[in-house]
Amino acid sequence: IAALQDGSDAEDRREFGDPAMLVAALTSHMLGREQTITVAGAEDAEPADGSTPPPDAVHAAAVQERLRAWARKELFTLRLQQSERKTVREGDGVYTLAWDTAKKRPRLSVVDPGFYFPDLPDNAGDSSDYPDTVHFAWEIDGDLKARTKARLRRITLELGPIGTRTLSDTAGERPARVPALADDGSTPLLLPGDTYQPEAGTISRLYPWNDEPSTLTCYLTDAEWDLDDIKADQDVHTLDYRYATFMTRPDGEVLDHLDLQLDFLPVIHVPNTVPEDSHWGESSLSQLMQLFDEMAGTDTDSSLASATTGSPILGIVNKGDSGRRGRGEPQMMHVQPGMVVELQEGGNIITVDTSPQLAELRNKTAELQDRLSLNARMPAVALGTLDPTKAPSGFSIELSYGPMEPLMDSMHLARDHKYQLLLKMVQRLFKAGQHPDWTGPVVDADLMWGTYKPTDKAATLTMVQDAVDKGVMSLETGVKMLVDVGFPIDDIGEEIQRIQKRQFEKARALADATGDSSAVGDYLGIDIDPDPVPAPPPAPNLPGETPPEDDPEDLQPGQQGSGGNTP
Structure with missing residues (x-):
């Protein structure tokens, strides 16, 4: 804009990166120190008392571990940073998911939001509505050496009724998909698992994540148009397929309304702010x-x-060498450090x-x-402009983050549901790819944001220790607080078990209070067998009495009874 307004003078304009600094600060504080994928109920998979966990908790823990493993392989943290910088700067971020047959996992991609064109009612619509059709489009410059024209590339994902089976046809002038017919040449074929409903005239399909059959599927189209073939009254949403050249996948499938066998669009749009009356977010x-x-x-x-x-700027009066020029004519001089100028009487330097x-x-x-x-609702301490030597107390710094907390809550609110949807789509794609490890129902998973405030680990440790010792805080809550401030604790339940194994004084108090040694063993995580019941003492053999005869069945081999003639 400055170049358009000021021309070549715009090169003298100075901008020292303040917008970039704000975007970086907002992104890092919104994401927090770390991001963790959690599944509700997974913490109950290992009860502290050693009892058998419920099946739902075991399944939740297994899904949580698999999602975290997928995130590590897919570099989810890196993709998250890449997308959120665009989201904060431009107002929106977009992810796409696709099943990779070679890697046997869903692949996550970040798309520039400038290429994202959803089909919304009247190009508007409620922010809570999920579009049925999404386009990704961009221009490709022509190449004179390769003799290629400028083109428009468009990838379309759309939901529609399930149709009959189609096959790739690359023999014609342009690649396309044609209906697959039976041997009689007139009966269309269905995909395996599809069912034709003659009374409704529809085809239904039972997806592994649904309880009831669905009549919808997602179609993928990837095509190019020469810019010369696009008419003036057409836009990205209304291109004519008669002039399209469809792309072909490496496995030979022509991407002309290819049935992906999904009942959802594997696209996640993340707004930067809570949309007011439109589909789009707002840039920070x-x-x-x-x-x-x-x-x-x-x-x-x-x-x-x-x-x-x-x-x-210097002005020299009566320099002393005015003979070169006419009297009164100004003379320009180059001033440099160490320069000596001889002045006439009454001369001066201004x-x-x-x-x-x-x-x-x-x-x-x-x-x-x-x-x-x-x-911006960003305190100076969050922007890094606060002088450390003039920093107030830790309590004052904590209070200075007050205006920033509603901002972070609003940004997280706009994102929480979107990342829940992303993690749910990952589970569905694993099931669609028939991965052997992914069994059981699809569960809700959340992306937990890390803390963005500076923390005093020593103060938090002292507070947790005092609160737990005085009985005003549970050990579980205390360990969770230590995790939140950055202590290297991988598993809260396992850490609690380690702590309890060394608390012998509390175990003794538990034994005195309950008298149950098995409860003490569960608390310490060890097996404690109660003392065996002592055998009844033998009957006394008083003087003058005849010892009772032993039962022959109770005698061991080679042992004699106590009666008879035994001395």
Whole structure:
């Protein structure tokens, strides 16, 4: 914009990365230190008392571990950073998922939101509506050497009624898909597992994640158009397939309404803010554009003023060598450090001091930065502009994050459901790919955001220790607080078991309170067998009495009874 307005003078404009700094700060604080995939109920898979866990908890723990393994292989954390920077800067982010037959897992891709064109009612629609058709389109420049024209590439995913089976036809002028017919040449064939409903005239399919058959499926189309073939009244949504050239997959499948055998679009649109009345989010920079423009103008003026302050403008009166030129004619000189100028009697050097203007410009910059922190709801400590030597107490820093908490809550609210949907689609794609490890129902999974506030580990450890010892906080809550501030604890349940194994004084108190040694063993995580019941003492053999005869069945081989003639 500056180049269009100012022409070549725009090269003198200074902008020192304030928008990029804000985007980086917002992204890092919104994501937190780490992101964790969790499934509700997985923590009950290993009860502390050693009892048998419920089947739902075992399944939840297994799904949680598989999702985390998929995230590690798919570099989900890297994809998350890549997408969220676009989302914060541009207002929207887009993911796509596709099953990879070679790798046997869903592949996650980040798409530039500028290529995302959903079909919405009247190009608007409720923000909660999920579009039935999504296009991804971009232009491809022509190449004179390769003699190729400029083209438009468009990938379309759309939901539609399940149709009959189709086959790839690459023998014609353009690749296409044709109906698959039976041997009689007129009866269309169905895909394996599909059922024709003659009374409704529809085809239904039971997907492994549904309880009832569905009549919808997702179709994939990937095609190119020469820009010369696109009419003036057409746009991305209304291109004519008669002029399209369909792409072909490496396995030979022509991507002309290819049935993906899914009843959902594997596309996740993530808005940066909670949409008010449209499908789109809002960039975090949109409300700060004027501030950034003012800061760039002030930085430009400061740069120019600093040049004259470092190399001041000098005026020399009666220099002493005016013989070269006519009297009164000004002479330009190049001033450099260490230069000596001989002046005539009454001569003088006049300096133009621009340092006051530079100081005022710097004050103006500080004022704009404060306004930016206020309008962006980002405190100076979060933007990194707070002088560490002037940092207040830790309690004051905690309070300074107050305006930022509603901002983070709003950004997380706009994203939570989208990432739940993404993790649910991952499970469905594993089932669609018939992966042997993915059995059981699809469960709800969440992406938990890490904390963004600076933490005092020593203070948190002391607080947890005092609260647990005094009985006002459970050990489970205390360990979770330690995890939140960054202590290297991988599994909360396992860490609790390790702690309890070493708390012998509390185990003794438990034994005194209950008298149950098995409860003490469960608390310590060891097997404690109760003392065997002592055998009844033998009957006393009083003087003058005849010992009772032993039962022959109770005697061991080679042992004699106590009666008779035994001495």
